[in-house]
Amino acid sequence: MNAAINTVDPAEVAKFEAMAAEWWDPAGKFKPLHMMNPCRLDYITAQIADRYGRDLGGPLPFKGLRILDIGCGGGLLSEPMARLGADVIGADAAAGNIPVAQVHAKQSELEIDYRHTTAEALAEAGEAFDVVLNMEVVEHVADPLAYLVACRQLLTPGGIMLCSTINRNPKSYLMTIVGAEYVMRWLPVGTHEWDKFITPDELFDLMRNAGLDPMDRNGFVFNPLSWGWSLSDRDLSVNYVTTSRRPG
Amino acid sequence: MKPADSDMGILKHGLQYPFWRHTMEYDIIIIGAGPAGLSFARSMADSGLKIVLIEKSSKKVLANPPYDGREIALTHLSHKLMNGLGMWQLIPDGQHFKIRDAKVLNGDSDYSLNFDHRDTGKDNLGFMVANNVIRKVAYQSLQGFDNVTILTEKEVLKIGTEASHGWVDLSDGNRLEAKLLVAADSRFSTTRRMMGISTSMLDFGRTCIVCTMDAELSHDDTAVEIFHYDRTLAILPLSNNQVSVVVTLKSDNSDDVLAMDKADFAADIMGRAGDQFGKLSLTSKLFAYPLVATFAKSFHKPRFAVIGDAAVGMHPVTAHGFNLGLQGADTLAKEIKRAISLGQDFATSTALQQYSTIHRRASLPIYHGTNAVVRLFTTDTPPARVARDVLLHLGNFITPAKNLIMERLTEEKATRQDM
Numbered sequence: 001m002n003a004a005i006n007t008v009d010p011a012e013v014a015k016f017e018a019m020a021a022e023w024w025d026p027a028g029k030f031k032p033l034h035m036m037n038p039c040r041l042d043y044i045t046a047q048i049a050d051r052y053g054r055d056l057g058g059p060l061p062f063k064g065l066r067i068l069d070i071g072c073g074g075g076l077l078s079e080p081m082a083r084l085g086a087d088v089i090g091a092d093a094a095a096g097n098i099p100v101a102q103v104h105a106k107q108s109e110l111e112i113d114y115r116h117t118t119a120e121a122l123a124e125a126g127e128a129f130d131v132v133l134n135m136e137v138v139e140h141v142a143d144p145l146a147y148l149v150a151c152r153q154l155l156t157p158g159g160i161m162l163c164s165t166i167n168r169n170p171k172s173y174l175m176t177i178v179g180a181e182y183v184m185r186w187l188p189v190g191t192h193e194w195d196k197f198i199t200p201d202e203l204f205d206l207m208r209n210a211g212l213d214p215m216d217r218n219g220f221v222f223n224p225l226s227w228g229w230s231l232s233d234r235d236l237s238v239n240y241v242t243t244s245r246r247p248g
Numbered sequence: 249m250k251p252a253d254s255d256m257g258i259l260k261h262g263l264q265y266p267f268w269r270h271t272m273e274y275d276i277i278i279i280g281a282g283p284a285g286l287s288f289a290r291s292m293a294d295s296g297l298k299i300v301l302i303e304k305s306s307k308k309v310l311a312n313p314p315y316d317g318r319e320i321a322l323t324h325l326s327h328k329l330m331n332g333l334g335m336w337q338l339i340p341d342g343q344h345f346k347i348r349d350a351k352v353l354n355g356d357s358d359y360s361l362n363f364d365h366r367d368t369g370k371d372n373l374g375f376m377v378a379n380n381v382i383r384k385v386a387y388q389s390l391q392g393f394d395n396v397t398i399l400t401e402k403e404v405l406k407i408g409t410e411a412s413h414g415w416v417d418l419s420d421g422n423r424l425e426a427k428l429l430v431a432a433d434s435r436f437s438t439t440r441r442m443m444g445i446s447t448s449m450l451d452f453g454r455t456c457i458v459c460t461m462d463a464e465l466s467h468d469d470t471a472v473e474i475f476h477y478d479r480t481l482a483i484l485p486l487s488n489n490q491v492s493v494v495v496t497l498k499s500d501n502s503d504d505v506l507a508m509d510k511a512d513f514a515a516d517i518m519g520r521a522g523d524q525f526g527k528l529s530l531t532s533k534l535f536a537y538p539l540v541a542t543f544a545k546s547f548h549k550p551r552f553a554v555i556g557d558a559a560v561g562m563h564p565v566t567a568h569g570f571n572l573g574l575q576g577a578d579t580l581a582k583e584i585k586r587a588i589s590l591g592q593d594f595a596t597s598t599a600l601q602q603y604s605t606i607h608r609r610a611s612l613p614i615y616h617g618t619n620a621v622v623r624l625f626t627t628d629t630p631p632a633r634v635a636r637d638v639l640l641h642l643g644n645f646i647t648p649a650k651n652l653i654m655e656r657l658t659e660e661k662a663t664r665q666d667m
Contacts, residue, residue, distance in 0.1 A: 021411060025550075026598045034598050041590035056589055080591030107412045108593060227605065 013103065019096075020104040023074025032186040033076055039220055039229035040135060040241070041080055044162050047216070047243045048131055051160050060085030068129040068154060070119050071137040075101040075112065081133070082110040089129075090114045091122060120146070123153040130156055134163040135241075138203070139196045148210035157248025161212065164220070164241035168197035172238045175222075200236050212244040274298045274397075274426035277416055279404050279439050281310060283379070284556020284573040285432030286386035290333045291581030293393040295588065300397045300424065302416065307400045310387045317458035317535030318379035319484055319492035321347060321471070325659060326571045327375055329578050330385075338385035339377060345486050346372040348469035355476055372469070376484055376492065382570065407439045409551040414595075428595035430580075431554045435542040435561025440554050445546050450619060452539040455502035456564060457495045459534050460486065461514065464526030467491050474520060481520050490531065493517060494564070499538060506534055539563055543615050547607060548600035555580055560611045563622050568614050576607045 026034040045056055054061040063085035069078040072090030074097065082088045082105070090101055095116045105112045115122075119134075132154050141147045151161055166172050173194050180186040198206070204214040219232040220239035276292060278285045281303035289299050303310065322330075330336040336344075350363040350373055365373050390396050399418070406417040407429060414429040416439075431439040440447065467485040474481045479497040486492055495517070497505065508516070510530045518528050542561035544554050556573035580603040587599035594600075 017411070024596065026596070026601055037592070038586065038590055038598060038602075041592065045590060079593070082591075083593075084591040228602070 012099075016099045016103045019100045020074060020107070023076070023100060024104055030074070030076070032180065033073075035227075036220060036229050036239075037076055039231060040077070040164070043218060043231055043241050044077070044133065045080075045084070047160065047162060051245075052130065062086035065130045066128070067131045067133065068122070068127070069133045069135075070151070071135065071140075072101055072114065073097050075104055075114070077133055077135060078112050078114070079105060079108055079110055082112050083108075086131075088112045089122075089127070091117050091119070093118050119150040119154060123150040127154060128156045128159075129154055130159050132159070132161040134161055136164055136166075138163060139165045139192065139198065144198065145206055145209055148206055148212065152211045152246050155246035157246055160215075160243055160245050162241060162243055163203070163207075164239065165203065166192065166197045166239055167237055168194065168199050168202075169237060172197060175238045200240055200242070203242060207242075207244045211246070213247055214242060214244045216243040217241065273424055274300045276300075276428045276430060277302065277414070277424055277426040278430045278432055279407075279416065280431065280433035280437075280556075280558070281305075281387070281398055281400075282432060282434065282556065283382050283386055283570055284558075284577055285430070286383070286390065287329075287333060287335070287574050288430060288432065288555055288577035288581060289396055290335065290386065290389045291577055292584065293390060293396050295585055296395055298395050298397075298426075300399060300426070302402050302404055302418065302424075303398060303400050304403055305400065307398070310398065310400065311384070313380040313383040313387075315378065315380050315532065317460075317532060318537075319376050319458075319460075319486060320379050320382060320570050321484065322375040322377060323571045323659070324370065324374065326574050329574050333389055335382075335385045335389045338388050339381055342487065343377065343381050345376040346469050347374045347376060347471045347485060348372045350471040350473070353472070353474045355474075373471075376486055379570075404433075404439055407442050409443075409549065414551040427551065427593070428584075429552045431552070431558045432556045433558055435540065435557040437554065437558035440544060440558050443549060443552050445544055445549065445554065447542050447544045450541040450563075452541070452563065452622065453499055454496055454539045455499045456537045456539055457497070457502060457505055457534050458537070459493050459530060460532040461491050461493050461517065461528045462531050463489050463491050463528055465524065467525065472521070472524070476520060479520075481517070483521060483525065491525065491528075493528075496539065502536055506536055541615070541619060543612070547604040550600075551595045553580060553600050553603065559607065560615055562615065563618050568611075568618065572611050572614065575610060576603075579603050579606050579610075 022029050048054065048065070049056050049061060052065060061084055062081060065086045067081050067086040067088050069075075069081065069088060069090045072078045072092050075090055078088045078090035078101065090112055092098060092101070092114070093116075098114045098116045101112070101114045105114070132151050134151055138144050138147065151163075155161060166176055176192055177194055181189045181191055200217050204217075207214045217236060218241055219234070219236040220229050220241060221232045221235050222229055222238075275297035276299045278289055278299065278301045281289075281301040285301055285303075289301055292299055327336060348365050348371075351360040353360045363373060365371065390398070403419040404416045405419055408415055409429065413425045413427060415423055415425045416429065417423050429439075431437050431443070433439055466488070467483070469485045471485060472483045474483075478501075479495055481496075482494040484492040484494070495505065505513070513534070514528050514530055518525070521528065540561065541563045542557070544559050547554050547559050555576050557569065559576055560572055562569040562572065580600075583599040583603045583606075584594040587594040587597050592599065
């Protein structure tokens with residue numbers, strides 16, 4: 001099950017290193033994620049610091065926090081969380097991502113527990129986390145409600161989940177599918193299915209039905225002038241992020 | 249599976265895995281302890297990162313740089329940045345001066361384009377500080393930071409980057425490793441070349457001759473720029489009676505001027521400056537600098553960035569060189585600190601890209617604008633003469649254009665940072 005790095009031969013390691021280099025090249029295949037990452041991290045770090053009373057200016061502000069990164073990919077969020085001092089588990093349903101993320105974490109001299117598993121399986125195993133990162137995943141799952149219930153089960157009472165996804169409206173269709181997939185070729189065609197996009201109100205309703213308390217929501221807005229992303233509390237028309245909390 | 253076994257297995261195959269085992273000696277290696285390198289080191293000093301500067305000259309020279317004839321015009325933004333870095337406070341009284349107003353004249357025409365500080369809402373358009381004083385206070389400002397090391401009398405022979413770190417081979421046989429390498433080794437940066445970053449260069453075929461002179465009449469804290477057909481003369485206010493004189497001329501004429509005796513040189517300058525300064529006499533030797541403007545095609549690669557003149561080497565006529573260098577060092581430091589606070593690897597994340605985007609946008613228009621002005625004011629053809637005469641006359645009336653120039657000098661915000 002766990003495609004651990006120490007079971008593979010040197011040629012395989014070299015292959016994973018090449019894939020890791022691809023994941024982590026800010027100008028490469030995952031450029032849109034890299035461009036968005038400082039903005040995502042701004043929101044994530046601020047919410048975690050706020051919930052757990054941590055000083056982001058100090059060393060290892062997230063020390064002692066157990067964080068789960070669902071859909072960790074190459075580790076673009078897991079590594080920053082580990083660098084800020086958290087104990088991080090990175091989970092990905094795609095087995096191929098695990099050794100790639102492991103190779104890169106070693107290069108970065110970080111200890112991260114990467115696992116080929118799902119939120120549902122972790123919940124079943126009784127794992128519990130102070131923070132669950134659920135970024136750009138919910139629009140890809142088959143049953144969002146069942147998935148969010150698993151996410152709630154993964155939280156310690158009072159723990160928070162950060163969940164980002166894409167709004168469903170004509171603008172988001174133009175921006176994310178026509179723009180990002182067909183025009184800019186930032187993402188492979190077919191990355192997103194528009195009918196799986198969720199409006200912020202729908203997501204809040206889903207969260208409540210899953211037993212979570214929605215607390216905050218913000219938009220990620222792309223500014224073509226500065227060619228970068230920023231947070232907006234008003235414009236949630238395309239990409240947006242939410243914070244919710246497990247009661248208790 | 250026992251991890252140790254597989255590691256051994258890999259090593260037995262003769263491959264260089266795992267390369268993450270090396271011990272990282274520094275976080276940042278800065279090549280060149282000139283004004284830009286030192287300012288950047290000072291900007292990063294309070295981050296606690298382990299920083300090393302590699303410099304060709306000796307500690308003695310860094311602590312007491314000799315006078316080099318260059319007097320630097322600083323903008324209000326530079327003044328603010330130097331204040332923030334604790335550098336400005338170290339400049340002794342009587343070694344920083346104000347440029348209150350400025351005027352530009354075309355040849356012997358009496359008509360001038362005037363820049364009046366009262367239009368800016370500030371006390372003055374800018375400041376004047378000698379280059380060696382800037383170097384001295386930049387060096388002093390690093391005293392007391394145990395995390396900053398300066399290795400002097402050493403050269404970088406080779407430089408390179410790997411996935412996990414960058415390295416430099418020094419002339420003393422040592423290899424240093426760090427997460428990030430920053431080149432601040434002049435507009436002719438050899439490390440930039442070794443890293444494969446191409447650079448556009450514009451050799452003006454001209455030389456700048458600089459010196460200080462004693463003026464009989466007050467300079468009124470006014471900078472004067474006079475464009476003659478074959479040479480440009482700038483007279484910049486220093487202390488009460490001292491001025492900095494900058495003569496720009498074709499390089500094939502520079503030896504003749506450098507060979508002139510003091511009295512002849514002074515007489516020549518007086519003839520070109522008109523009578524506004526009264527009698528002028530030389531108070532320093534003449535220093536000559538060939539003029540080449542450079543602009544690096546890229547400001548960064550993974551684990552590598554260029555700053556200061558290694559990024560943008562300006563023609564000195566509009567006095568943007570060190571100002572841009574300081575601004576760029578500040579931008580890079582801010583982006584790195586932001587990446588660190590977000591838990592990112594500052595040497596490979598988008599931080600370097602952001603620095604590059606912001607600093608290129610800030611400097612590219614100034615670079616091309618300056619070069620265009622230089623071309624216009626050094627072309628001897630009649631159309632060019634007419635064009636610049638028209639430009640000077642219009643300049644006084646086109647308020648937006650003039651205000652833009654003055655705002656650039658007096659603004660305290662870096663451009664575009666908040667977008």
